[in-house]
Amino acid sequence: MSKKAEKKKIKVAFPHMGTISYAWAYALRKVGVEPFVPPYTSKKTLSLGVKHSPEAICLPYKLILGNFIEAIDGGTDYVAMLSSPGICRLGEYGSCIKNALKDLGYEANYIELRLYDGIKGLFSFLKELTGKNRPILFTRAIIGMIKAVFLLDDMEKLLFYYSAREITPGDAEKRYKKALTYVRDARTQKDLKMAKKKAFAEIKATPIDKNREVLYVDITGEIYIVCDEFSNQDIARELGKMGVQVRKTLTVSSFLKDAIIPKIFRKGETHLQRANRLAKPFLMRDIGGDSLECVSDVAYADERGIDGIIHISPFTCMPEIMSQNIFPNMRENLDIPILPLIMDEQTGKAGYITRLEAFVDLMRRRKRRRKSEADKNVAETTQKVD
Ligand code: SF4
Missing domain, CATH: 3.40.50.11900 (Rossmann fold)
Incomplete structure (x- = not known):
């Protein structure tokens, strides 16, 4: 794709939740959309969310709203929200956030991913976002995203094992952060496989005290x-x-x-x-x-x-x-x-x-x-x- 065409790609941001941005960024790139990763959640994100949220609403809502405000300020075209038909307030989050952004004068497009509709929800999200119906491409993007999610969770499990036993405080965490960059840079399933190998080796190289209680x-x-x-x-x-x-x-x-x-x-x-x-x-x-x-x-x-x-x-x-x-x-x-x-x-x-x-x-x-x-x-x- 030419540089000119690259520039035309729409930018899409999801809210943060741990390391999930590495997985959705992978899937978006696969379908030709530019992932816009907002600044990682910080005190600034929190104060933006708190300022524009009802006081008694739960903390995740405030942080997600803060992520969206920072993403729109940073130049994203779309903000994508996971929605659910849930019994709790999550079922109302989507429309509340959409209205809050509109009331604040933010112009970004709002799009929902109905994750609880399973594969069907993911397909219709990608279809709506790209304006195309490419089942094979979407399947590849979804499989890669799922693999990235499992890899990220497995890396975190390793981190927890090593950080409880590490000899130098903070060593496992440092290696884990480096290992995350391998996943961030993966563009194909082959890259993900390689990233897994390198990431595990990196974290497992942490010197530990095996006899620690x-x-x-x-x-x-x-x-x-x-x-x-x-x-x-x-x-x-x-x-x-x-x-x-x-x-x-x-x-x-x-x-x-x-x-x-x-x-x-x-x-x-x-x-x-x-x-x-x-x-x-x-x-x-x-x-x-x-x-x-x-x-x-x-x-x-x-x-x-x-x-x-x-x-x-x-x-x-x-x-x-x-x-x-x-x-x-x-x-x-x-x-x-x-x-x-x-x-x-x-x-x-x-x-x-x-x-x-x-x-x-x-x-x-x-x-x-x-x-x-x-x-x-x-x-x-x-x-x-x-
Ligand atoms: S489970 Fe529902 S009520 Fe509880 S924090 Fe999440 S969205 Fe809010």
């Missing part, structure tokens, strides 16, 4: 907050510094398995299937957001005997308020420490870290106590046998 903690909650490091105040990194290996129970790849990937291509039980199996004794039906998954995640963490689980949600998020009210009931039957955290624009870092440190301390003491009790039992049994 590591705690294992799941992080559940509302998906945006769980995945977005700005809004969760980088909880995984903070816990990594304390020798905790985290596992995010809600990821974009697990969402795609349930919402987009056809059944014949899925392996094993999906998150939603597990949620329906494990949440039922405590929550009978879907009440919106990720509450069914969150309740089941607590039961699943208990079943695996890990050290604890953190539930993180935005202030005023109705489905997650319900989940947090179910946890005390679950504690009667399960034996796992649960830390509920509520985030909003007022959440201060120092108090937040103190709560994490206290939780880690509790889990560590509990783990040591259990180990010494188990050792004592083994010693007593051995004595009896002798």
Whole structure:
């Protein structure tokens, strides 16, 4: 394509959520659209969003609006919003954001991606955006995007393993950031394959202390907050510094398995299937957001005997308020420490870290106590046998 034609490409921006921009940028490029990646979510984004949002609306809305304002100020032609028919406020987000931008005098085109319509929703989004119907090209773009999402989630899992054990603080993170550039620069599925190889090698080169006493903690909650490091105040990194290996129970790849990937291509039980199996004794039906998954995640963490689980949600998020009210009931039957955290624009870092440190301390003491009790039992049994 000539340079002149390149210039004519329309620019499209999605809101941020963790590292998702690398995946949608890949798909947009594939269909001949220029991805416009807004500045990563910052305090400025937050204050823009807060200024133009209803006070009681949930934090993700404010941050998404802030991302869109910064994208339009930066020169994007389109802002693209994920929409859902959900029971919670997400169902209304799209029209609220569209109206807010119009009221503020922003001229950018607004387009919705109905992700909950699965592959059909993705196809109609690409068709509307490009004004063409190119099934083979769209299929390639979607497959590449899905592969990029899985790769990004796998890289993050590796990061969590290495940052809990690294010898030099911050080393794994530095390598992970470098590894992300390989995915950012990938333009074909072959590039993605190569990026995976290089990215894994880069992160795995982090020198670690294999004998460190590591705690294992799941992080559940509302998906945006769980995945977005700005809004969760980088909880995984903070816990990594304390020798905790985290596992995010809600990821974009697990969402795609349930919402987009056809059944014949899925392996094993999906998150939603597990949620329906494990949440039922405590929550009978879907009440919106990720509450069914969150309740089941607590039961699943208990079943695996890990050290604890953190539930993180935005202030005023109705489905997650319900989940947090179910946890005390679950504690009667399960034996796992649960830390509920509520985030909003007022959440201060120092108090937040103190709560994490206290939780880690509790889990560590509990783990040591259990180990010494188990050792004592083994010693007593051995004595009896002798
Ligand atoms: S799940 Fe909660 S935070 Fe997310 S859109 Fe719904 S109400 Fe808002």
